[in-house]
Amino acid sequence: MIPASFEYTAPSTVDEAVRALADAGEDAKVLGGGQSLLPVLRMRLAAPTALIDLGKIDEMRGVREDGDSLVIGAMTTHYDVQRDSLVAEHAALLARATDTVADPQVRHRGTFGGSIAHADSAGDLLAPVLALDAEMVVAGANGRRTVPASEFFVDYFTTAMDPSEILVEVRVPKHSGWHAHYEKFNRVAQAWSIVAVGAAVRVENTSIAEAKVGLTNMAATPVRARAVEEALVGQPATPDSIRAAAAHAAEGTSPTSDGNADVEYRQHLARTLTGRAINTAVSA
Amino acid sequence: MTSTVEPEVGRARLRKEDARLITGRTRWTDNITLPGLLHMAILRSPVAHARITNIDTSEARESSGVLAVVTGADLADEQGSLPCAWPITEDMKAPDAPSLAVDTVNFAGEAVAVVVARSSYEAHDALDAIDVDYEDLPVVLDMQEAIADGADLVHPGLGTNSSATWIFDSGEAGSGGNVDEALGQGEVVVERTFRQQRLIPAFMEPRSVVVDPTGEQITMWSATQIPHILRLMLAMTLGLPEHKVRVIAPDVGGGFGGKLQVTPEEVISLLVARKLGRPVKYTESRSESLQSAHHGRDQIQKLTMSARRDGTITGLKVDLLADMGAYLRLVTPGVPILGAFMFNAIYKIPAYRFTCTNVFTNKTPTDAYRGAGRPEATFAIERMMDEVAVELGMEPLELREKNWIKHEEFPFTTVSTLTYDSGNYEAATEKAKELFGYDALRAEQAERRAQGDPVQLGIGISTFTEMCGLAPSRVLGSLSYGAGGWEHAAVRMLPTGKVEVVTGSSPHGQGHETAWSQIVADQLGVPFDDVEVLHGDTQSSHKGLDTYGSRSLTVGAMAVLKAGAKVIEKARTVAAHMMECSPDDLEFAHGKFTVKGTDSSTGIQDVALAVFAAHDLPDGVEPSLDSEATFDPENFSFPHGTHLCAAEVDTETGAVRLRSYVSVDDVGAVVNPLIVEGQVHGGLAQGIAQALFEEAVHDESGTLTTGTLVDYLVPSAADLPSFTTDRTETRSTTNELGVKGVGEAGTIASTPAVVNAIVDAVRHLGVNDIEMPCTPMRVWQAIHGGAR
Numbered sequence A: 001m002i003p004a005s006f007e008y009t010a011p012s013t014v015d016e017a018v019r020a021l022a023d024a025g026e027d028a029k030v031l032g033g034g035q036s037l038l039p040v041l042r043m044r045l046a047a048p049t050a051l052i053d054l055g056k057i058d059e060m061r062g063v064r065e066d067g068d069s070l071v072i073g074a075m076t077t078h079y080d081v082q083r084d085s086l087v088a089e090h091a092a093l094l095a096r097a098t099d100t101v102a103d104p105q106v107r108h109r110g111t112f113g114g115s116i117a118h119a120d121s122a123g124d125l126l127a128p129v130l131a132l133d134a135e136m137v138v139a140g141a142n143g144r145r146t147v148p149a150s151e152f153f154v155d156y157f158t159t160a161m162d163p164s165e166i167l168v169e170v171r172v173p174k175h176s177g178w179h180a181h182y183e184k185f186n187r188v189a190q191a192w193s194i195v196a197v198g199a200a201v202r203v204e205n206t207s208i209a210e211a212k213v214g215l216t217n218m219a220a221t222p223v224r225a226r227a228v229e230e231a232l233v234g235q236p237a238t239p240d241s242i243r244a245a246a247a248h249a250a251e252g253t254s255p256t257s258d259g260n261a262d263v264e265y266r267q268h269l270a271r272t273l274t275g276r277a278i279n280t281a282v283s284a
Numbered sequence B: 001m002t003s004t005v006e007p008e009v010g011r012a013r014l015r016k017e018d019a020r021l022i023t024g025r026t027r028w029t030d031n032i033t034l035p036g037l038l039h040m041a042i043l044r045s046p047v048a049h050a051r052i053t054n055i056d057t058s059e060a061r062e063s064s065g066v067l068a069v070v071t072g073a074d075l076a077d078e079q080g081s082l083p084c085a086w087p088i089t090e091d092m093k094a095p096d097a098p099s100l101a102v103d104t105v106n107f108a109g110e111a112v113a114v115v116v117a118r119s120s121y122e123a124h125d126a127l128d129a130i131d132v133d134y135e136d137l138p139v140v141l142d143m144q145e146a147i148a149d150g151a152d153l154v155h156p157g158l159g160t161n162s163s164a165t166w167i168f169d170s171g172e173a174g175s176g177g178n179v180d181e182a183l184g185q186g187e188v189v190v191e192r193t194f195r196q197q198r199l200i201p202a203f204m205e206p207r208s209v210v211v212d213p214t215g216e217q218i219t220m221w222s223a224t225q226i227p228h229i230l231r232l233m234l235a236m237t238l239g240l241p242e243h244k245v246r247v248i249a250p251d252v253g254g255g256f257g258g259k260l261q262v263t264p265e266e267v268i269s270l271l272v273a274r275k276l277g278r279p280v281k282y283t284e285s286r287s288e289s290l291q292s293a294h295h296g297r298d299q300i301q302k303l304t305m306s307a308r309r310d311g312t313i314t315g316l317k318v319d320l321l322a323d324m325g326a327y328l329r330l331v332t333p334g335v336p337i338l339g340a341f342m343f344n345a346i347y348k349i350p351a352y353r354f355t356c357t358n359v360f361t362n363k364t365p366t367d368a369y370r371g372a373g374r375p376e377a378t379f380a381i382e383r384m385m386d387e388v389a390v391e392l393g394m395e396p397l398e399l400r401e402k403n404w405i406k407h408e409e410f411p412f413t414t415v416s417t418l419t420y421d422s423g424n425y426e427a428a429t430e431k432a433k434e435l436f437g438y439d440a441l442r443a444e445q446a447e448r449r450a451q452g453d454p455v456q457l458g459i460g461i462s463t464f465t466e467m468c469g470l471a472p473s474r475v476l477g478s479l480s481y482g483a484g485g486w487e488h489a490a491v492r493m494l495p496t497g498k499v500e501v502v503t504g505s506s507p508h509g510q511g512h513e514t515a516w517s518q519i520v521a522d523q524l525g526v527p528f529d530d531v532e533v534l535h536g537d538t539q540s541s542h543k544g545l546d547t548y549g550s551r552s553l554t555v556g557a558m559a560v561l562k563a564g565a566k567v568i569e570k571a572r573t574v575a576a577h578m579m580e581c582s583p584d585d586l587e588f589a590h591g592k593f594t595v596k597g598t599d600s601s602t603g604i605q606d607v608a609l610a611v612f613a614a615h616d617l618p619d620g621v622e623p624s625l626d627s628e629a630t631f632d633p634e635n636f637s638f639p640h641g642t643h644l645c646a647a648e649v650d651t652e653t654g655a656v657r658l659r660s661y662v663s664v665d666d667v668g669a670v671v672n673p674l675i676v677e678g679q680v681h682g683g684l685a686q687g688i689a690q691a692l693f694e695e696a697v698h699d700e701s702g703t704l705t706t707g708t709l710v711d712y713l714v715p716s717a718a719d720l721p722s723f724t725t726d727r728t729e730t731r732s733t734t735n736e737l738g739v740k741g742v743g744e745a746g747t748i749a750s751t752p753a754v755v756n757a758i759v760d761a762v763r764h765l766g767v768n769d770i771e772m773p774c775t776p777m778r779v780w781q782a783i784h785g786g787a788r
């Protein structure tokens, strides 16, 4: 199908983009990699009057270090995140989750920030970002502000950003030396998650010293499996104790029911996959 | 001239058409542009059943670039009723089938109004401005409810939701015993109900049509499988003089039966183009395609089978409900009937009764989908063989072998009256078992069961045969089908010795250009590259019955061969004249006429030039090396095979992983092994997709909830195992080429192989069936429920 007509601009700095967005009025949208927005336009589920394309803004692309944090530009493509050595070293969970996103074509176009701004409850990068206690840096007419992941995701396709704001970059505390795994469950290889679990654990000697677990598609927003995290701390990193802790994974979740999974099955999957994610992480 | 010594037939040639098809730099219908071309967009009903009380098109008419907005009322007098060529019974009930809805809509996605504009963008913009008022009518979705007393009706004027009931009874036909007696005396009687979910053909190229009404003839380009049938049907449906209609199927990107149709979109485009006197193009979106192009399968199958304790099957009763959807399209009612002859499959079943009731619902019409009727039948019988084997405590392969037709018993007339000409089920099965490592896998399965491994292993078996090569015209006539099953071809040798082959079959991915070239190169003894295959244009290929039902090679290529033989005979007369001998003295081989017992010879390509010059032809010989021929087969062809699947079921999540898949098919003689391989791979993917992934789902209001490829899960290579494919070769005796057809084989055998494997993996946990597609949730629930 064919989208309705719209104005198009491609600014080259964040400031210009923020101004262009304000000038274009409330029916404007920013365009990241277009992998979610273009289908929506083509199916005429939305008809923004203007698109502000962020693709030409160099400062929004790439990964850098800033003290104890990694800073990932919102326009960094999935492909680049997958291959970035800083991400591999300090935030491996993001790389593992990104590996599971869609297919190579989509990963070459789709962006890290676009996925987070889009806030699809089945999106694979949200739970890892939440689990790793990242912060979103957003820019608007009144300058920049930082929103912690725990406050950023509000509802289905809804974030704490104002429509006039742009997600510029994501600051991720370094998790150097942590073991990580993202366990995704879907029916065909390039599909979205029915349920997925992102786990990062720090092992001291043979015990789990710290654990962070995020769940994908178990509620309108990504969810931290706090009960699992607490149950893991101090436990030996063995399959049995991990499984016991994982039994808490569905606590506090509110999944939906659809053709792929009803509520009971989703909760069952959350428990099973949490056990697998942590087990795989510690044995990696 | 070169003579080809190594035969072309049997060579794994890369397909000559692939470069243009793969790059897309070719005449797909949507690539065609014409001077003054207008663009059409279609407004479709968002509701499944409603009366249209008002359509306000005033705003749309004013929209930028719009030339016309047309509703059903505007076309009511000329659109006629879309054709159904297969009235399966004399009293079959068929509703009027308008292309553009006039006062009611009967499925979500039905066309309600169209906009014609200067650009596609403007046409789509204007769609949003059309205002339709719908008054909801009760929605009929469930077949069993639809045929119950007092049910709401899809078409109140018909007085029922039941279109027709078709019965075959071997006792009455004299081809077998009375099934009730057989079941009554059965030492073991097993009854099962299976559901064939609704599927969507999901061809890669969306449907597209361009109509140019400005010439002497109205020309229609359409992404269709059936240009010839389409031309005839357009003429008959719309009352157009047949000779004033030309239909072209340019390159067509897949069909799987989904383009074996005379579509509302084609009719509307033609009428609108004629009204405006300007060429018009319509190309559907993927969402429109999934929602509105005809769907496939959708049956409820109840089978009852009886057997003796020793495993001899004694009777089979089949009761079907088949969902027609809202209308009867081209062959909708006949699809389940094609299955009627296949439930007995490769087995000797002494008593058989088949009853099918065709039911209307407020859903997209169903029609042919790869295999059409035969995959449904094969699925049911092969699932049943496993269930009966369990009941008898017999190894499932052994039960099959005990009942199948032995190779020395061919030709064999079955309980459903078909005569299978040839086959060797023992050989195919033996080869499959060996490639699969059957015994080792059975051992591993036992070990995993004993250990309570969370990942259980199952082995799925499916044997199959199918009636294909549609079809002997007189058989089609006896089944009340509206046309014959012959095929036409022409072979023309040009002055330079190059060859044009015109075929009435209409490839849309099958590789006819390559395969037909190989056959003709061998026959005429000319280089492969000297042969050009023309197809799909009713002007150049004026006669034909097109491509479906694995018929192109068995019927279409046979017509080519017949036409080629006539060319050789014409050339022989001229060659004899040139060489001053009698035609009987000449032998023809490798493109040369040789005087027997000498080395004096003339090449056929040289004869072609002499014929063209016509300076010195024998008396009464026309200056032409053109020939035409029509071939009507005397029987179907019956490819068969044995497929084995190993599936791992993760009992903790219900996820299924196919570990290995072996297919050994017997498709008779092979023209191009690479093409056969491609057909098998694609067929396997499609059949496995039915077992595991694909399902068209409607919600309670009749809206298709799997209306995009995000929800309708067409698998990719990543979701499939690496296939081990092999063949046995038992030549068909019903055609000179010895070929049987391979287009549907993989699709037919693979679905039951996969489901049998999954059920086999978890049967010890109390599971004896899982509804398709076997989603992880369904598998997990079956295990969970079964264990309780």
Ligand SMILES: Cc1cc2nc3c(=O)[nH]c(=O)nc-3n(C[C@H](O)[C@H](O)[C@H](O)COP(=O)(O)OP(=O)(O)OC[C@H]3O[C@@H](n4cnc5c(N)ncnc54)[C@H](O)[C@@H]3O)c2cc1C
Binding pocket: A029, A030, A031, A032, A033, A034, A035, A036, A037, A038, A054, A074, A075, A100, A101, A102, A103, A106, A109, A110, A111, A112, A113, A114, A115, A117, A118, A122, A123, A124, A125, A165, A166, A167, A168, A190, A191, A192, A193
């Ligand atoms: C076939 C297919 C399969 C997919 N499978 C998966 C999958 O398995 N898992 C998964 O997680 N994702 C999947 N995706 C989505 C993919 O990851 C997209 O890249 C992502 O959802 C959106 O990123 P984008 O850069 O393309 O954003 P766009 O599509 O350009 O934008 C999406 C939304 O975010 C807004 N936006 C984009 N960038 C910014 C910004 N910097 N600031 C503010 N707002 C912004 C846009 O306005 C829009 O509303 C799939 C997509 C496709 C097409």
